[in-house]
Every structure is written in C-alpha cells, then in structure tokens.
Amino acid sequence: MDEIDLMIADLANENKNCTQIMYKLMQEITQKEDNEELTKVLYSLGGGVHSGKMCGIVTGGAIAINLLAKDDSPEEHQKFKEIIKEFVEWFENTYGSVECKILDPEEKREVCPVMLKESFLKILSLLEENNIDLYE
Template identity: 45%
Template sequence: MAVDVFRMFQLATQGFCCSQIMLILGLDELGKENPDLIKAMQGLCGGIGRSGKTCGAFTGGACLIGLNVGKGTPPENSHPKINRMINELLEWFEEAHGSIDCEGILDHSLGEGSEYPVQCGNIVATTFSKVNEILAAYAEDPESLDED
C-alpha cells in the first residue's frame, strides 16, 4: 500500500515522532487504533529518548512487523521467520541510509524540542513501504513458512 504523505504530515504536525507515525500508519491499514501502543512508542522517538541512537523509523518498522506477525496471546504463535524479516529490514535500512542511528543519518543531533527534519519524513515513508514489501513477500512465499 502506498504511503499517505498527507497523513504522515498531519501526524508530524500533531507532535507524533517517527516511531509513533510508523505504528499509526500500520494500525490505520489494519483498521485499528491503540493509543497505549502509540504512547509506548514515544520511548523510541529521536533514536530512543531523543538520544540520536537507533532511528525511530527503523525501530518503529521492526515493531510494525511484530504488530503484524508477532505473538500477542499465549496460544498464538509468531511467524516462524519474524526475526529474519526484521533482520532483512535492518540490512536494507543500514544500506539505504548509511546507518541505523539518527546521528549517523542526519547531519545534526535531535536535541529536546528540535523539530524533525523533512529528511525524517522521507525515511519514514521509505521504511513503511519496505516493511509492507517484506510482509507481503513472506505472506506470499510458501517457502517463507518453513522453519530456519
């Protein structure tokens, strides 16, 4: 599914960060809302607590994979290749952006109160698309259900 750029902009102007936007967009696709999950995702903002470390678009993408194919209840099982899917996202993300850290991607730090650069919106959009591509590939590939 294509990324709704207007929706992303709307969420950013409402004060949501990259990791939160990733999950809101994913929940939108599922026709769901989960304010508690979105609150929890704030801990990943700006590279985990705005430290500039691991990018929230990436961690949000990993969480979005988990939201779609992870274990959520005792009788439920996660997709047998969930870790492979997340690692595929990790490898792609690092190659596409040169780093998984905000400070390695951006040319400045994300201190308290600073605005998110336009570059972050592009990263969220491409990462959201990649997550959907990975989910689709593993849903359609019968070999994807074989154990590692």
C-alpha cells in the same frame, strides 16, 4: 502527495515522532484497533531513544512489522524476526546507518518524511514477499 505522505504529514503535525508514526501507519493501513497507551509509550523510542542512537524509523518499523504476528509461537517469532532483520539490513544499506544522530538536525524536517515513506513501503513489500496478510 499520496495517502501515505498525507498520513505522515498529519501524524507529524500531531507531534508524533518517527517510532510512533511507523506504528500508526501500520495500525491505520491494517485497520487494527488503536492503542493510545502504546502510542504514548512509543514516544520513548523517538529520536534514537532520545539519545541519537537507533533511529525511530527502525524501532517503529520493527514494531509495525510485529504488529501483524498472529500468535506467540516460536515459529511465528522466527518468521517475524527474519522479516525485521531484513528490514534493518535494508535500512542500514540504504541510509548508511541505523543511528539517528547521523542526520543533521536541520535536515530532519525534509529527510525524515521521505525516509518514513520509503521505509514503510519497504515493510509492505517485505510483508507481501513473505505472504503476510495485512488484514487477517
């Protein structure tokens, strides 16, 4: 197990869902200030918005990516919109869907941690490809 695996396991043991875990991974890696209120709000997106729809890894990934936006300018919005779009397309191509309900509930305990790690590593790769500094 590496550092990301341990972080995912620790967060899962704290009953964080996939959306929260993706946000918390980025927050931890970038050493951004923790926002417990946001973490609490992100619970609402877990389990495909508690309806099996858009996977929490996808929504959490979009939030994690956008956490690094420097400002609220149209240029910054466009740049991050493209990175998020690329991540969502990668996720769908890799896993066959962006919907949480495609996963068997019994398989989630084993599959989701792997998907979380692969998705987070993909996000880090996309950020690097787009010259986004994690520590600015």
